[in-house]
Amino acid sequence: MSTLTGTRHLVRLILRRDRVLLPLWVLLLALLPMTYATSFFELYPDAAQRTAYATGPATNPSIVALLGPVYGDSIGALTAQRGGFLTLIIGLVSLLTVIRHTRTEEEAGRRELLGATVLGRHAGLAAALLVTYAANLLLGLLTVAGLVATGLPAAGSLAYGLAAALAGVVFATVGGLTAQLTETAGGARGIAVGVLGVAFALRLVGDTAERDWVSWLSPLGWAPRIRAYEGERWWVLVLPVVLSVLLAALAYPLSVRRDLGAGLLPPRLGPADGGLAGPFGLAWRLHRGQLIGWSVGFGLLGLVLGGAAEAAGKAVEGNAQVEEILARLGGTSALAEAYLGGTLGFVGLAAAGYGIQAALRMRAEEVAGRAEPLLATAVHRFRWLASHLLFALAGPVVVLAVAGLAVGVTYGLGVGDVPGQLPRMVGVGLAQVPAAWVLAGLAVLLYGLLPRLAPVAWGALAACVLLGQLGAVLELSQWLLDLSPFTHTPQVLGDDWTATPLLTLTAIALTLAATGTAALHHRDLPTT
Amino acid sequence: METPIEVAGLVKTFGRTRALDGLDLTVRAGEVHGFLGPNGSGKSTTIRVLLGLLRTDAGAVRLLGGDPWRDAVALHRRLAYVPGDVTLWPNLSGGEVIDLLGRLRGGLDPKRRAELLESFELDPRKKGRAYSKGNRQKVGLVAALASDVELLILDEPTSGLDPLMEEVFQQWVRRAKRDGRTVLLSSHILAEVEALCDRVTIIRNGRNVETGTLAELRHLHRTSVDAEVVGSPDGLADLPGVHDVRVEGTRVRFDVDNPALDAALRRLTEIGVRSLVSQPPTLEELFLRHYGTITDEPAGVAR
Structure with a gap:
């Protein structure tokens, strides 16, 4: 029996269980960049206004901290910056989705019920990752379609959409990895969100202090650095793909090394008696x-x-x-x-x-x-x-x-x-x-x-x-x-x-x- | 001494479902009272009424001399409750929950708490989320049994416990009885009820079908007879109170109502007996009679 036997059935189970939630976040997060582009078209129709915005408020440290740097004064460049915060949200939703379908299932004991059926050892993790990867790619493609529909160039839209989707893929894999570490879904979420927070902090520090190499350390720093609409650097897309493969390559052996229900990190004990007064x-x-x-x-x-x-x-x-x-x-x-x-x-x-x-x-x-x-x-x-x-x-x-x-x-x-x-x-x-x-x-x-x-x-x-x-x-x-x-x-x-x-x-x-x-x-x- | 639990004609409906339909239940001071019934028969609903969590639609309920709804807080100081499925806060340790529940009841005996932890082999440092089903039950049991209360209300408390722990539980219930506590033990583990209970109330579909001591209940029921006879076992089937006569050659098996046992045995000795085995009905059989088959006798024969 292959270690992936039954993945197909688990994918269907996840899709069935998330039939409302998954389309909801995919659609919502895919529509937002389009609305940003539309509002920039309306607010800054002439180039002089755009240049004033791009060299003024768009470079304000608070804005850069929140959204990331701006690489030009085209509508596309402004939209890409405005959508910079979305990569954080996409990463968050992705890692939560993967953990919800791996460690949460295991903690609740439902994984055990399924594990006793004809199911490969890797099927659970594989199914959760597959669904989340697919959702992110769909999100990316919808984003591209939406941006192109507003009149933005196709190449830049593709670069922006793929970069956003791959940020989701990276953090989905982070979720898959941390789900192997702790016994509880809460613990796994904590570590994964912590990783996301560190990535955000690195990008924030690198971008505001204009230390470019610091931002390059963060997966969230890669998405802006593809420079969508401003001379796309396509090779940047390789980085999230390589990182995801490496993280997945780490998660799979870990999922085999441990027992069902157990984590790699030992659970913490509490006090033997309590002082809760009422x-x-x-x-x-x-x-x-x-x-x-x-x-x-x-x-x-x-x-x-x-x-x-x-x-x-x-x-x-x-x-x-x-x-x-x-x-x-x-x-x-x-x-x-x-x-x-x-x-x-x-x-x-x-x-x-x-x-x-x-x-x-x-x-x-x-x-x-x-x-x-x-x-x-x-x-x-x-x-x-x-x-x-x-x-x-x-x-x-x-x-x-x-x-x-x-x-x-x-x-x-x-x-x-x-x-x-x-x-x-x-x-x-x-x-x-x-x-x-x-x-x-x-x-x-x-x-x-x-x-x-x-x-x-x-x-x-x-x-x-x-x-x-x-x-x-x-x-x-x-x-x-x-x-x-x-x-x-x-x-x-x-x-x-x-x-x-x-x-x-x-x-x-x-x-x-x-x-x-x-x-x-x-x-x-x-x-x- | 007041009667700890007195329920008469209790009715509780949920929408169109009649969960309790004129239930009577009396638990005397100092006894261990078995409360038996299949799933969905209304045991937990009755207990929630006794705890003042559910309102009644009709009937009289007295708990420790008070009204369980109106006097809930005062009465709860004098009782401890263990639900059939103890759920714990995932981030609180078992020890914290035991002490919290004990303190909310008005204090627990630290010495007995330590003894209980040891005899149930429970690690109180684990977090709620880390306990298995059986260990969650133990947390509830330790909290209840360590409390200094008059009345223990236990709703299928041993679900998930292994046979060794079941034995430990029985020892502690006997000790509670020795200390003068009253226990209402809802269960569908018949061996547990047979081992512990002085009196039993059996309910079905929200009304009680039997109440009495185990001996009384057995008295009302049939004895199974399995005999080797010398001659042909004619006429046995015609005797009043004899049921299900099965003849295989010289072997005859039948059930007989206990009042008719004497006549049936007389007839057997007339035929001539080579060997004879007779068994009292087990509680399983009582249960099967009440719930396993659609019996021809109306519910509530032997009040």
Whole structure:
């Protein structure tokens, strides 16, 4: 029997299980570069404007840090730079996909069930890699088609699309390798995301410090260096292919060396007895990883946004259309502050996402059967709920304060007024809290009243995102926009704002949460 | 002394499904009470009602003299519960979970905790995700048995345990009984129930079909007889209470209701007996009678 026997069946299994998720991310990530190209065609129709942008804002260190370098002033070059961040996302999605279909399966014990059938030793890893490679190539080709459709040159589009796809291939293989190392999918994800983070950091340092060789060390640095649309260097494509082959050549023997279910790195032991004092101690243990992770993420995001704000202000000088759009996004005073107001509004939506996931943790605990033994002890339902509600409400405050603080530091450094900008930016961050609370409160309400429908809270968040992003552009009627709590968040950087909407939003959020809490007191648990 | 568990006419519906349909259950203080039934018969639902996790639709439920829904928190200080499928937090060690659950119940006996860990051969340092099914059950059992509580509610607690650990579990349940605790043990491992329980309640489709001591239950049931006889075993099949007579030459086998046993044996000795084997019904047979076949007798004969 070949070590690959049965791969075909596993590929079909993966495609069946991912029939929604896989097409979704492939399509989404393939469409984005096309929208970038379209908007550059609209915003910078004449060459002089493009040159101003390419030599000005596009070389701003914050932009270069986030997106990578720009190699020319053609629409294609600007699009390629703008899409530079996508390689990071593609890498992330790819490694998560591979780990989900290898180590997660093994940890859950499903791999064992399959392993007892006619299945080659390498079939599991091979199937996961094959599917993810194919998805990336499809993504690349769709990207090429989309870019060509906007009117960009075919050669440059092909170079950009293939480079993006191969970045995905590299990190898919990284995921396949780390899945062999640890016993848990969480551990494998941690290491793989760490590798991705190091790759991003290397590219960031190399590009901003203009040390080209440092960027060459990072697979994420290769994609921009193919110089799509600016004299393509096709040989760069060899690098990700060679690296993927090497990584795969390492992963396969490792997958044979170890036992099923085991990792190469030994699992860590925990304490033999515990100091968890009660439901709140437990909730802290369950939520702290997420809270710290989100805080770090929000902090980094804030640093980049603050740094980019000044550049954004300069970028649009003399471009009436952009000024108009930015003004519509919500700012009233200077453009940089309009930009900050708009982007921090978006950060507020993300913070609502934290609140929702923290609230829905209760549902996860209930469904997994972990709530039942706890509630069979002398813990009142209210106390159990309160222990999670604390994170759903305080979490958004923490992450938004961190984001505001970070924006204040870099923006303050940019305009030379840190002490002045810091409290203002923290204020903008915290002004988003009540709207985020409304969505967290909605999640609690659904959890208490209609637990099976609790994930609908995510749908509400998606609706808010759509209303916020498209509402002004599509000129939707005001009552529709008013449905989103974020519509009511005042622009606290302007002069004339009142706290009334913030208080109203807070009252609504607390009413929702209280109603959900009361409902939980009266319902069966678990409701499955 | 109050009766720890008193359930009468309990009804619980989920949508159109009638999970519990007039269930009665009485557990007396200090006894180990077996709670038997096939999968889906309503054992876990009953236990969740007793724990105040599910609301009742009708019927009276008293737990340790209180209302399990209204007085949940106060009552939970006096009981410990082990579910049939213990799930643990993947990032917490077994020891942390044991101490957490113990503390939430109002404290556990550290000496007994150490003894339990040793006799169940459980490493408390492993993370929740690293335990096998059997070891997860042990975490739940150690947490419950180390707690100083009056009542233990165990819902198929030994699923996934090997026979050696099953024996250890039985020792600890006997010790709990000696210490004066009451135990409600839901199970479908019949040997376990036969070994441990003073009284048994058997339920099916959400209502109880039998309650009593094992001896009482057996008394109500048939004895299997397998005999070599001298003559032709005529007339046996016509006796009241004799069932399934099978004759192979001089060998005769039949089942007989215990009240009719005397008459049947009389008839056998009239014919002349060379050898005779008789067996009391095992709980397996009780089960098969109740669940394995669609019996002609109505459910709930022997209340």
